[in-house]
Amino acid sequence: MARILLAEDDEGLRTFLAASLRNAGHQVADVGDGLLAERLLDEGPYDLLLADVVMPGLDGVELARRAAERQPGLRIVFITGFAAVALQGRDRHRLGARVLSKPFHLRELVQEVEAVLAQAS
Template identity: 50%
Template structure:
């Protein structure tokens, strides 16, 4: 089963995304900030880090950079509602996928599926 680490500071959004991803068949560990995600990345293997970019304590871009150091095989996808932040994310984490808010849950699930389809095509 594909394991996703979700970092999202908005409680309602975090619950909403977790339920949608679990319903789609993914195993999800959800945290409210980047600093909560680091110990998990140090001790467990996740297939995908799905992170909001704008969060307190540690933003999603810094979290993605730390994730790359701790677990280089973990793929990264950002979710954000800020266009300027998305541009910075593309520059600082060029291999990460980006999903802009607002989005429909089916779009989220489709993008997550695409991340793993793309990696399967590369490894063939």
């Protein structure tokens, strides 16, 4: 079981993602914006940050930068429909992040999370 911090501003999507990850056996803290997610970092450590790139308050890339500073080695997966535009390759590689592009099936999400967590082992 992994501890996952999920930051996604679309409430319906966030609910489905969190439920899917919980059904896969993970502990999930889910919030609707980057600033709230940043506050939850202090309740870590987390095994994985799953963050939308475009969010109110604090975007996912900046959230990931701050999270990686606080918790080196944190695994990061961005979920976005704007990956090519909003996420510079340099940022993604520097953070060691993976990108899951919307739309995706919940099964794909769980598989991606499992693959990223397996790399951490």
